[in-house]
Amino acid sequence: MSKVYYTEDHEWIRVEDGKEGTVGITDFAQAQMGDVVFVELPPVGTVLTQGEQAAVVESVKAASELYAPVSGTVVAVNPDLPDAPGTVNEDPQGEGWFFRLALTQPNELADLMDQDAYEVFVAEAGESAG
Incomplete structure (x- = not known):
């Protein structure tokens, strides 16, 4: 069974095993x-070390960095993204994945949010921005 964790920088990591x-x-x-x-x-x-810049995403609005949610070694990248970056918009938590990490510090997952905590975090961020 997989579990998804979230960062305050709006990255997610789905851990299978x-x-x-x-x-x-x-x-x-x-x-x-x-x-x-x-x-x-x-x-x-x-x-990569937890919090280190791992990738770059450019949109029509701006360029942003994607940070490693936990420490690990990149074992695969999404081969479709360079030619079809819009997949990130269409299916950000599915086919729009960026890379896979072999975790070197699985205990760092405890520093991340679960889905419920992330939803509260986003709602609170929206309220403070408004």
Whole structure:
């Protein structure tokens, strides 16, 4: 059974077996960005530390960084994103995934939010922005 965790920077990681996770941006993040026109993914084999810049997403509005939600080694990237960056808008938490990490510090997942906590976080952020 997989479990999804969220960061305050609006990244998600879906962990299947406690050893590997798939990473992307949330629906909230893609909606804020607008139409995604370019994605730069990390090379397979890149070693990332939690919070380190891992990828770049450019939209019609701005360029943003995607940060590693936990520490690990990139074991795969989404081969479709460079040619079809709009997939991030269409299915941000499905086919619009960015990369997969082999977790080196699975205990860092405890620093992240579950879906309920993330929904509260987004709602509160919306209220403070309004």
